[in-house]
Amino acid sequence: xxxxxxxxxxxxxxxxxxxxxxxxxxxxxxxxxxxxxxxxxxxxxxxxxxxxxxxxxxxxxxxxxxxxxxxxxxxxxxxxxxxxxxxxxxxxxxxxxxxxxxxxxxxxxxxxxxxxxxxxxxxxxxxxxxxxxxxxxxxxxxxxxxxxxxxxxxxxxxxxxxxxxxxxxxxxxxxxxxxxxxxxxxxxxxxxxxxxxxxxxxxxxxxxxxxxxxxxxxxxxxxxxxxxxxxxxxxxxxxxxxxxxxxxxxxxxxxxxxxxxxxxxxxxxxxxxxxxxxxxxxxxxxxxxxxxxxxxxxxxxxxxxxxxxxxxxxxxxxxxxxxxx
Amino acid sequence: xxxxxxxxxxxxxxxxxxxxxxxxxxxxxxxxxxxxxxxxxxxxxxxxxxxxxxxxxxxxxxxxxxxxxxxxxxxxxxxxxxxxxxxxxxxxxxxxxxxxxxxxxxxxxxxxxxxxxxxxxxxxxxxxxxxxxxxxxxxxxxxxxxxxxxxxxxxxxxxxxxxxxxxxxxxxxxxxxxxxxxxxxxxxxxxxxxxxxxxxxxxxxxxxxxxxxxxxxxxxxxxxxxxxxxxxxxxxxxxxxxxxxxxxxxxxxxxxxxxxxxxxxxxxxxxxxxxxxxxxx
Numbered sequence: 001x002x003x004x005x006x007x008x009x010x011x012x013x014x015x016x017x018x019x020x021x022x023x024x025x026x027x028x029x030x031x032x033x034x035x036x037x038x039x040x041x042x043x044x045x046x047x048x049x050x051x052x053x054x055x056x057x058x059x060x061x062x063x064x065x066x067x068x069x070x071x072x073x074x075x076x077x078x079x080x081x082x083x084x085x086x087x088x089x090x091x092x093x094x095x096x097x098x099x100x101x102x103x104x105x106x107x108x109x110x111x112x113x114x115x116x117x118x119x120x121x122x123x124x125x126x127x128x129x130x131x132x133x134x135x136x137x138x139x140x141x142x143x144x145x146x147x148x149x150x151x152x153x154x155x156x157x158x159x160x161x162x163x164x165x166x167x168x169x170x171x172x173x174x175x176x177x178x179x180x181x182x183x184x185x186x187x188x189x190x191x192x193x194x195x196x197x198x199x200x201x202x203x204x205x206x207x208x209x210x211x212x213x214x215x216x217x218x219x220x221x222x223x224x225x226x227x228x229x230x231x232x233x234x235x236x237x238x239x240x241x242x243x244x245x246x247x248x249x250x251x252x253x254x255x256x257x258x259x260x261x262x263x264x265x266x267x268x269x270x271x272x273x274x275x276x277x278x279x280x281x282x283x284x285x286x287x288x289x290x291x292x293x294x295x296x297x298x299x300x301x302x303x304x305x306x307x308x309x310x311x312x313x314x315x316x317x318x319x320x321x322x323x324x325x
Numbered sequence: 326x327x328x329x330x331x332x333x334x335x336x337x338x339x340x341x342x343x344x345x346x347x348x349x350x351x352x353x354x355x356x357x358x359x360x361x362x363x364x365x366x367x368x369x370x371x372x373x374x375x376x377x378x379x380x381x382x383x384x385x386x387x388x389x390x391x392x393x394x395x396x397x398x399x400x401x402x403x404x405x406x407x408x409x410x411x412x413x414x415x416x417x418x419x420x421x422x423x424x425x426x427x428x429x430x431x432x433x434x435x436x437x438x439x440x441x442x443x444x445x446x447x448x449x450x451x452x453x454x455x456x457x458x459x460x461x462x463x464x465x466x467x468x469x470x471x472x473x474x475x476x477x478x479x480x481x482x483x484x485x486x487x488x489x490x491x492x493x494x495x496x497x498x499x500x501x502x503x504x505x506x507x508x509x510x511x512x513x514x515x516x517x518x519x520x521x522x523x524x525x526x527x528x529x530x531x532x533x534x535x536x537x538x539x540x541x542x543x544x545x546x547x548x549x550x551x552x553x554x555x556x557x558x559x560x561x562x563x564x565x566x567x568x569x570x571x572x573x574x575x576x577x578x579x580x581x582x583x584x585x586x587x588x589x590x591x592x593x594x595x596x597x598x599x600x601x602x603x604x605x606x
Contacts, residue, residue, distance in 0.1 A: 056604075094358065094363060095355065106348075135362060155440075
């Protein structure tokens with residue numbers, strides 16, 4: 001059964017001067033117990049999609065059900081089975097972590113005693129027990145996010161919506177957040193997650209839907225998407241500018257495409273299948289040809305490259321910025 | 326996480342009065358908790374009013390004659406009820422700022438994603454602001470006693486006056502809710518509030534008897550709810566109360582004040598609720 005099913009969602013934001021189609025006919029299906037990653041640049045419409053599915057916004061066209069409840073007609077029932085954690089930690093910074101959780105629990109219609117018990121559980125789960133009675137204002141960014149996520153979980157939702165859960169976090173906090181999210185998923189929570197990072201979608205999501213200008217332009221597993229854009233990349237920084245042409249020729253022969261050159265950094269980038277062996281071969285051939293190199297790496301495609309190949313433009317925010325962010 | 330021992334709450338229907346009250350109380354309690362957490366807010370609200378008392382009682386007061394009430398203490402007794410009313414009017418700005426801040430910080434979105442009564446965010450805000458204002462008034466009344474204000478009637482009249490003030494505070498809170506939901510940023514809420522609220526309190530009988538104003542301004546000042554409420558309080562508490570004018574509001578200040586309160590709530594509560602609902606558009 002599908003935990004989320006959306007068909008033809010359209011959302012138009014009108015201001016005096018212009019009209020932005022933040023969502024332009026979005027279809028989504030998320031199976032129960034699975035994780036969908038909505039991947040896209042700022043302004044693609046990810047947040048708008050989440051806000052519609054969590055009843056914060058009404059769609060202009062299309063319909064959707066979440067956990068079997070219609071997002072417009074059965075909004076209140078729907079709210080009692082979902083949890084939402086947004087891009088900006090929406091907790092009250094003048095309350096303590098515990099007070100926040102108890103308050104949200106009460107508003108989730110838990111009895112007072114149960115809200116307290118649940119708050120304790122969540123503080124422990126998110127490693128906030130020591131900070132639980134401190135005012136949130138004193139929390140670090142990572143702690144706030146964890147509390148925000150905890151607040152979303154207070155009513156044990158069947159379905160969780162996470163809007164860019166790690167944007168703005170330092171690398172260590174991000175890894176911590178991933179660990180927490182994986183834990184939730186092991187317990188069978190259905191998850192819809194938005195992110196700007198392919199790596200994150202890759203780490204966490206079962207399936208990925210790539211969103212751009214309010215439309216879903218590709219879907220599949222992370223491996224499928226990466227295969228679509230030609231798998232990995234080999235990058236070589238040539239030591240001597242005079243060798244660039246020769247190196248470029250050699251790389252194009254050894255690998256699966258034309259080498260792209262960044263003149264300034266003397267960096268050549270070539271799509272490559274075949275993993276580490278390829279890297280060894282390229283290094284050997286370059287060495288045999290007497291071409292000195294400063295650096296050589298094998299890396300996965302960046303979101304930019306996925307985007308470039310899917311849309312023909314990079315992830316720089318397009319027309320749909322601003323309201324649709 | 327331990328096994329799902331706690332049951333998933335039963336899907337809640339559209340609400341019911343009991344849930345609306347319970348949720349409103351949770352939100353109100355949350356709003357009031359910030360008072361001890363940021364004591365500066367309350368302290369400066371009180372200090373601001375005390376500054377007005379000081380300025381008018383000691384700086385301008387000597388130059389403001391009260392027709393029919395000679396004596397040095399008369400003006401201070403006249404002034405204090407006006408100061409209470411002014412404080413309540415300015416409190417609309419506090420409501421607006423609080424509301425706007427909640428919207429911008431995403432707390433309102435969190436509330437809207439919860440299965441709580443839809444009305445609770447607004448009723449919680451307006452009711453907590455009335456309680457907050459009541460606290461501020463207690464401090465101000467004590468300060469008033471120090472500068473020579475007193476209640477020269479009976480306890481029933483005193484309580485009637487307090488009740489009227491708090492009802493007015495409730496209406497001002499709804500004005501603040503609408504304002505807070507209508508502006509894009511906290512700074513704007515602050516500026517708009519003061520541009521609107523300042524003249525309202527000054528074109529009134531709060532600081533000076535209306536008879537000193539130009540003829541064309543007098544009717545406006547006379548009908549101003551700030552005047553009718555100040556005049557009601559002065560009447561109820563036996564403070565110097567030179568009639569603001571000769572028209573209907575001066576004859577029936579309490580009645581006109583009650584009508585004003587009903588009109589303000591009648592206009593701004595629906596407008597605020599509509600703004601709140603339209604957030605999902």
